[in-house]
Amino acid sequence: MTVSDPETDDAVGDDKPAQPPTGPRRLLAFGRNTWRGLTSMRTALILLFLLALAALPGALLPQRSLNLPRVLDYIDAHGWWGTLLDRLQFFDVYASVWFSAIYLLLFISLVGCLLPRTVEYARALRAKPVLTPRNLSRLPHHATTETDTAPEEVVAAAKTRLKGWRVVERAETEGISLSAERGYLREAGNLLFHFAMLGLIVALALGKMFNYEGQVIVLADGSQFCNSGTLGYDSFRPGLRVDGTDLDPFCVRVNSFDATYLPNGQAEQFTAKIDYQAAGDLDSGTWRPYDLRVNEPLRIVGDRVYLLGRGYAPTFTVTFPDGQRRTQTIQWRPVDQLTMLSEGATKFDPPGVTDSAERRQRQIAITGLFAPTALIQDKILSSSHPALRDPAVAIDVMRGDLGLESGRGQSIFEIDQSLVDSGRLTRVARENLKPGGVITLDDGTKVSFDGVVPFVSLQVSHDPTQLWVLVFAVLMILGLGTSLTIKRRRVWVRATRADGGRTVVRVGGLARTDQAGYGEEFSRLAAQLLSPRRDP
């Protein structure tokens, strides 16, 4: 089966209805027909469209893997419809049963299609160009001329003109003919393309098994992060075969973070100055410097470290009435990427209080907004620029039970609103502070805003097969380029003796791909083949 051949490819899509089989051969015939059906071009085509169709909802509906909160909102907002979509895995399209089924079928279809084609191609490579048709003037392209040159010479001259073609010369009853063919590389390119695609799919699947991705926030004040286990991460997404025990060890220390901005606040460049150590460095304690930037991840052994985000962590000190002090610097999350207005909650336990009931009345949370460049209107704080020009916070100081012992996980950026509603956590102050500003509470506790440290959000990614995916992708391009630029052509020359000692030369041509384009090309070729010899 040479599929790209216009003479035969009609057969490709059509499975000839088999003779009704008898007895035990029925099963075999059924199997064979199923296989043929699955590997036919028509099935492949339909599967391709199904794949396209199935991928589309992933672009239109929110996806769990990309944005979980939006998925939950969507389900909430759409009632039974949302629930139904969720049941049918429309929020996990690319991991869904139906998506996987389609591409698995396509994969099988592809294998079933490629194997016979490869065998066929190997055979075609060894075969001689086909016999010269009896009547060349029946071909879509043909031309004739008469000459005084002898048939042998005509054919010899034509042979030299057909450089780059595979040519056989055949003696016939009335003369000599040449049959020539070229463009064999087209099928090779096509096979390369499809095999590379198979390889790419396999590499992708392996990658899904062994990759992982973790995010972590690190203060840019010399704080460190080490890839020693999943607990070090704020969030961690393992591949199917990754349990998080065997991560490549390395450490990163974030020394400083720099951002440059345009006057309108648009970011121009982010740079985190980091040191890292991996492999032998860990034992020798060597740190190597690196400037981590967007688009310039740190690549160590099998892992990549990315600078994905940034923000500010305000520092607060609480001085309790007994004189004890506690200082914390906790990241607050940006609510506006353009101005870096941020929100958060910094939570304190009273020191030295062992009685948990008492502690639950005296815990303190500082919650509110942070602005790197304060813009205060009517005591409402907003930010006018993302750089640290004139930082300020607008905070509520809450006292009471933070719910930290309740066993329920809570966001590091928020306080538990239900405790406020139930009156167990109450607001004891509300104020705007600049660095150095202090609030004194009714019981003598002092809360001071000391300053700000920038933080970076890092992502560590591990994908052992991504290089293979790239290699296969490049092979795909090469195969595609070859198969789409090379054209398969056949040409025949026949020289026969006519009455009166003259020689009749006939040329015929058949395009096996892109027939429409062969006209001009054939005319040129025919003109060359038919022209009288010009050599001395």
Add this chain to the structure above:
Amino acid sequence: MPVNETLANYGDWLYGAAALVYVFAMVFYTTEQAFTRRAKKSEQAAAKVLVGAGAPVEPASDAPAIGLIAEAPRRSRADRFGRMAVALTVLGALLHLGSIVLRGVATGRAPWGNMYEYGASAMFVAVATWLVLMRKFDVRRLGAFVLTPVVILMFLGGTALYTAAAPVQPALQSYWLVIHVSAAILSSGLFLVPGVVSLLYLVKVKHDANPAKFASLGARLPDADSLDRLAYRTTIFAFPIYTFGIICGAIWAEAAWGRFWGWDPKETVAFVAWVVYAGYLHSRATAGWRGTRAAVINSVAFGMVVFNLFFINLVIAGLHSYAR
């Protein structure tokens, strides 16, 4: 790097001027169309003879290309309008190119950082493709059909999507911006032509089957085979470029976003469009799918490309949203 406002302004004027010149060109193409109807019959007959090539080939003669037939011995009125239309298209394209270059010089970067710039460049590629194809194929009088989407998209780009010249954000500061986006622009611009031509093919086939349908338009279109061939040739030229663009996008995403493929909406629809184009190529090798079905698939594929540009950029939030 500060932006040179003056140059940027000149660039915007050239953009407007180019769009205006295209509109005039459209009028002339349409006029040519209107005058061509009667010339059609004899022309087709002439073309047939040449393609059939049953007669002995004159050894010395270069077989004339079909396109040359349009130059009838006596230059008809239609022909003169057609030539003016082409001249206007060339002028428009030059102004258009000038506007893109000025944007690039004014901002000191590749001028493909937002939708306005992207659209401007893609439409330039579409027009340039058309100019090249007109030299090869006898399709000049279809110019209006190609310029119509170009002018519409340019109008949208220059109004709703207009973005003042500015530097780009950190994620876009990479040489991959040049490689990935130029491949995307090149292929989208190229795809516009087969997208339009496939629609015309469908009209022509309907008309051929029943001359009462699309009576006036159908009669003036080139024969269905030429349209089909034109669409196919352009598509197979653009498809590897599109593939290359997607792969470069993946390489860039690996550096910028931490993974080479994440089913971001833009990635997803690019994948869908790619698969549909692959379907188009396969359909031409599948019994019963050539011709009409293939043309429908090609139009749908181009529809996906446009959908990816507008809907995904404007309506759906994703990592590509910088382009807003």
